[in-house]
Amino acid sequence: MNDRAAALAPAAYVAAVVRPEIRALSAYRVAKAQGMIKLDAMENPFALPEAVRAKIAAAAAAVPVNRYPDGGADVVKAALRRSLGLPDTTGLILGNGSDELIAIITVALAKPGSVMLAPEPTFVMYRMNALYAGMRFVGVPLRPGFALDVDAMLAAIVLHRPALIFLAYPNNPTGNLFSAADIERILATAPGLVVVDEAYYAFADSSFLPRIAEFANLLVLRTVSKIGMAGLRLGYAVAAPEWTAELDKVRPPYNLNALTQAVAPVLLAESALLAEQAAVLRSERGRLAGALAGIAGVTVYPTQTNFVLVRVADAPRVFEGLHAAGILVKSLHGGHPLLENCLRITVGTPAENDALLAALARLC
Ligand code: PMP
Numbered sequence: 001m002n003d004r005a006a007a008l009a010p011a012a013y014v015a016a017v018v019r020p021e022i023r024a025l026s027a028y029r030v031a032k033a034q035g036m037i038k039l040d041a042m043e044n045p046f047a048l049p050e051a052v053r054a055k056i057a058a059a060a061a062a063v064p065v066n067r068y069p070d071g072g073a074d075v076v077k078a079a080l081r082r083s084l085g086l087p088d089t090t091g092l093i094l095g096n097g098s099d100e101l102i103a104i105i106t107v108a109l110a111k112p113g114s115v116m117l118a119p120e121p122t123f124v125m126y127r128m129n130a131l132y133a134g135m136r137f138v139g140v141p142l143r144p145g146f147a148l149d150v151d152a153m154l155a156a157i158v159l160h161r162p163a164l165i166f167l168a169y170p171n172n173p174t175g176n177l178f179s180a181a182d183i184e185r186i187l188a189t190a191p192g193l194v195v196v197d198e199a200y201y202a203f204a205d206s207s208f209l210p211r212i213a214e215f216a217n218l219l220v221l222r223t224v225s226k227i228g229m230a231g232l233r234l235g236y237a238v239a240a241p242e243w244t245a246e247l248d249k250v251r252p253p254y255n256l257n258a259l260t261q262a263v264a265p266v267l268l269a270e271s272a273l274l275a276e277q278a279a280v281l282r283s284e285r286g287r288l289a290g291a292l293a294g295i296a297g298v299t300v301y302p303t304q305t306n307f308v309l310v311r312v313a314d315a316p317r318v319f320e321g322l323h324a325a326g327i328l329v330k331s332l333h334g335g336h337p338l339l340e341n342c343l344r345i346t347v348g349t350p351a352e353n354d355a356l357l358a359a360l361a362r363l364c
Contacts, residue, residue, distance in 0.1 A: 037328065039327060060263060166195045291357050318360070
């Protein structure tokens with residue numbers, strides 16, 4: 001070790017070389033949920049039937065974990081193409097969660113000086129990835145009530161010429177589905193790629209996936225996280241093969257681990273089970289939203305997702321009260337001016353939703 005190295009503490013090295021915009025961040029904190037009713041992260045609340053667990057166990061047991069996984073993840077891709085009815089001519093790329101695909105897309109498009117544009121509030125990882133990749137982020141506020149301000153979006157597109165636009169469809173954390181006609185206008189005006197992020201497609205009435213061939217600059221992003229496989233970390237992007245071929249150059253060679261590759265096809269084949277769970281959650285969502293609307297002091301916003309956004313008089317107090325009652329939700333208070341006193345409640349099992357409703361009625 002030379003004298004200089006010996007003299008410096010780690011913090012001094014960090015200050016010298018870590019980018020200031022990274023040092024200014026705090027790391028994403030995942031709330032501890034041990035023993036709690038977990039209604040904070042849009043997971044599917046249902047345990048798998050024993051027979052399906054046995055199939056997963058058999059598939060996992062057969063995995064040669066001493067070997068790298070298939071870099072092309074061909075079996076998973078075939079299972080997805082089958083379950084989505086995707087022709088081989090459509091481009092498909094897989095990610096370690098759709099989070100990784102957001103990062104891959106951003107890195108691929110982050111020319112020096114380029115712009116990412118999204119409405120806000122929306123999924124915070126779009127803005128974060130712009131920062132990581134050195135893209136300039138332009139946020140266009142949603143209207144009060146969370147509709148897309150399409151005129152402001154189009155004006156911002158003309159002004160900033162974004163290489164990349166993210167539209168969560170339906171939107172997180174607001175839950176609403178933007179108008180398809182507005183998205184078509186954005187696709188027609190955008191000079192670059194428009195990502196329609198359909199993380200919540202299973203709970204929504206509309207999708208752009210069947211329309212990939214119609215728009216040269218459309219990429220549909222999806223995840224299996226909300227339909228019962230959040231632990232597997234599997235996301236996928238569908239676009240013209242010209243797009244996915246470029247994104248594939250940024251993708252780490254073995255990004256999908258061998259256990260996920262073995263297990264995901266088993267679950268994707270359980271289409272009746274997945275559809276039934278989504279149907280129960282949609283119906284529970286209706287019941288939950290209706291009951292929430294009946295609690296004085298609670299405003300409920302329309303949702304096409306597996307969560308319900310509500311506004312209460314004092315979100316920090318209600319959040320703490322629910323937490324003390326063993327129920328974890330997501331407080332959005334302080335995240336964006338439009339989300340003042342808002343809580344995001346994931347739809348749980350009927351019993352979990354009953355517990356939430358009883359606690360909330362006490363607190364509001
Ligand atoms: N997009 C949206 C809109 C989301 O809400 C989420 C998860 N909160 C993701 C992407 C990321 O999901 P995952 O990485 O689990 O696929």
